[in-house]
Amino acid sequence: MDCVDRPCSHRRAIRNGVLKKRKSVKLYYKHFRESQVFDIPPGWSVLEALRASGIRHASVCGGRGRCTTCRVKVGEGMEHLLQPSSSEAGVLKRISAPDDVRLACQLHPAVSLEITPLLPATAAPVDGLSGPGYVQGQERKVVIMFIDIRESTKLAEHKLPFDVVFILNQFFSEMADTLEDTGGHYAQFNGDGLMALYGLESDLQEASVQALQGVQQMMRRLEILNQRLSVELHQPLRMGIGIHCGDAIVGQMGPPKTPIVTALGDNVNIAARLEAMTKEFGAELVVSLETVSAAEIDFSAFPRHEVDVRGRETQIGVYAVEDSKSLPVPAI
Ligand code: FES
Incomplete structure (x- = not known):
């Protein structure tokens, strides 16, 4: 979420220090008929990994966990994920998201994961919180x-x-x-x-x-x-x-x-x-x-x-x- 207490660079340095011994995990990205595999370096969010790999992915609020446009459906690996934070859970609840939907910008997987984007990369703010639960499936x-x-x-x-x-x-x-x-x-x-x-x-x-x-x-x-x-x-x-x-x-x-x-x-x-x-x-x-x-x-x-x-x-x-x-x- 926002870098409120310390400069972002400081927090990132701490995070990288804490996590440097962890190995990268794989991100299996499924989009229509395409399927691609990327590495997620330790501590990176799914959104950061997608951006670093050149994949366009909706993120209207810039990764601050507010707009929900980055939401993804999680397939294999879901059972090993930590529960969403209270703020992510609150935002997901507002769109009645099912349990297997997470925010790519808030998801920092420590295990390999399969995801499918739920909104087009061109999603606008109105596509975020306005959708009722059935829109996601x-x-x-x-x-x-x-x-x-x-x-x-x-x-x-x-x-x-x-x-x-x-x-x-x-x-x-x-x-x-x-x-x-x-x-x-x-x-x-x-x-x-x-x-x-x-x-x-x-x-x-x-x-x-x-x-x-x-x-x-x-x-x-x-x-x-x-x-x-x-x-x-x-x-x-x-x-x-x-x-x-x-x-x-x-x-x-x-x-x-x-x-x-x-x-x-x-x-x-x-x-x-x-x-x-x-x-x-x-x-x-x-x-x-x-x-x-x-x-x-x-x-x-x-x-x-x-x-x-x-x-x-x-x-x-x-x-x-x-x-x-x-x-x-x-x-x-
Ligand atoms: S980019 Fe807005 S909630 Fe993730």
């Missing part, structure tokens, strides 16, 4: 929603590229506004559909209700959009939505300059398959029994099915909803 319960435009290839057949882009952007704008209104988060885009997450800032019960409210609002907005674009559209836009909930790995992922918070795992795959089932059932929405149970909403008016889902040994219960505007959800 967490397993947590979320509601996963997949939305897909039906027969989008036909839309492209009848339109100029400019018109297709215009129509799709109108559609995605309506969906994004709905997510914002109902507490959802855009998590992936795939050309004619998107994935959204609910539950990043709410518990599973609230998130399940919000997701169902989101479906209802999306369908209403789509109806209005179809009226607005009736001249441009050969036939009204239609969409299918699949919803499931459960544990998923949530975190900020993607290319360093354009990462997004998204989710991975079996439950994400199941939600995607439920969306595909909307075509088989001729339904606007296929939602898992688990999500409906979590929402504590009576769905007995809708047909229930037991379905096979690839990757699951047992069948799962789902409800197929033909007209999502009639969902029995509380008004927003």
